[in-house]
Amino acid sequence: MPDSIDKRILKVEFGLEALRVKERDSDERKVTENVFDNATLKTLYHLSNSGYIEALGGPISTGKEANVFYAIGKGDRELAVKIYRISSSNFKAILGYIVGDHRFENVKRTKRDLIFAWARKEFQNLLRAQNVGVRVPEPIIVERNVLVxxxxxxxxxxxxxxxxxxLVREDGEKIFEEMIEFMRRLYQDAGMVHGDLSEYNILIGPQNEPVIIDMGQGVLTSHxxxxxxxxxDIENVVGFxxxxGVKATKREILRRITDNNQ
Ligand SMILES: Nc1ncnc2c1ncn2[C@@H]1O[C@H](COP(=O)(O)OP(=O)(O)OP(=O)(O)O)[C@@H](O)[C@H]1O
Ligand SMILES: [Mg+2]
Structure with missing residues (x-):
């Protein structure tokens, strides 16, 4: 094995090791073990060998179905690596994210295959959103249950x-307007609906700009x-x-998003 690759793997391993030590101290050891089953480790090594991940850092978030890690990629680019959990996930819930989406009609109904499909679905949804000018994290690669x-x-x-x-009131109003425009573009230009939009799945970037995340639940308008x-989604956003001081009604916003004469 060439030296450089060896170093990269070591770096990834170091990230995993640091994580284990960290989590052993807390009560989350089980979660960590579940995330990094052997198959997931293999996928991470493969992404490291292919140059997508140079070093894996600590967890940003440990959620119900997936964990998100900080990482460094090509050219020292900062990355987020979302790892969908295979073992401790809920089969019925995962099935619900895939059923009715014609893009994934032919996926085998095993838990593993459904999770891989779900990760691909989030990747494709991010790409679709990005293509119509909606600010989302740029999707880089998806492999099995790992999305970079x-x-x-x-x-x-x-x-x-x-x-x-x-936020000051004007910034709040501005971000609200940007969100409605994003939802309109998603609906009209990308033909999709986020499906899990709320103040938890919108990040506020360094320039005070809204960034929509967590697109795995997104469905096509044909769904x-x-x-x-x-x-x-509208209820959550308008409510928040x-x-x-935003006074718009849900009806008005629904009309703005779905009416193609606006
Ligand atoms: N690209 C990213 N850059 C920075 N932070 C991110 C990114 N993606 C996700 N996160 C962080 O990780 C958290 C979980 O990500 P996400 O919402 O996609 O996963 P999830 O499994 O649905 O989690 P949850 O069940 O908590 O909603 C986010 O709320 C956010 O804090
Ligand atoms: Mg989320």
Whole structure:
């Protein structure tokens, strides 16, 4: 094995080792073990060997179905690596994210294959959103249950959730308008609905700009539940921005997003 590759793997391994030590001290050891089953480790090594991941850092978030890690990629680029958990995930929930999406009709209904499909689905949704000018983390590569994307933040510090930032009223109104435009573009230009939009899945970037994340639940407008999901997204967003004085009704916003004469 050439020296450089060896070093890269060591760096990745170092990240994993640091993580294990860190989590052993907390009560989350089990979570860590579940994330890095042998198959996931192999995928991480492969991404390292192919040059996508130079070094893997600590966890940014440990969620229900996936964990997100900080990493460094080609040219020292900061990355976020989302690892969908295979072993401890809920089969029914995962099936629900794939059923009704014609892009994944032919996927085998085993838990593993559904999770891989789900990761690919998030990758494709991010790409679709990016292509119509919606600010999302740039998707870089997806392999099995590992999704590599642009890191939203600076110098290893992830941008905060919309929920956790204090904005002056005008900035709140401005971000609300940007969000409605993003939702309109998603719906009309990309033909999709986020499906899990809320103040938890919107990050506020360094220039005070909203960045939409967590697109695994996104569905095409042809999906049998797309209208229900859109209405729920609107309810969450409109409801949240009331604190910044936004008075628009859900109906008005629904019309702005779905009416193609606007
Ligand atoms: N590209 C990114 N850059 C920076 N931070 C990110 C990025 N992607 C995700 N995060 C952080 O990781 C958290 C979890 O990511 P995400 O929402 O995609 O996963 P999730 O499994 O759905 O988590 P949850 O169940 O908590 O919503 C986010 O809330 C955000 O804080
Ligand atoms: Mg989320």
């Amino acid at each position: 994307m642009e890191f939203i933040g600076e110098d290893g510090i992830a941008s905060p959730h919309l929920r956790d930032v204090k 049998y539940r797309s209208r229900e999901f859109l209405e729920r 921005f009331r604190r910044y």
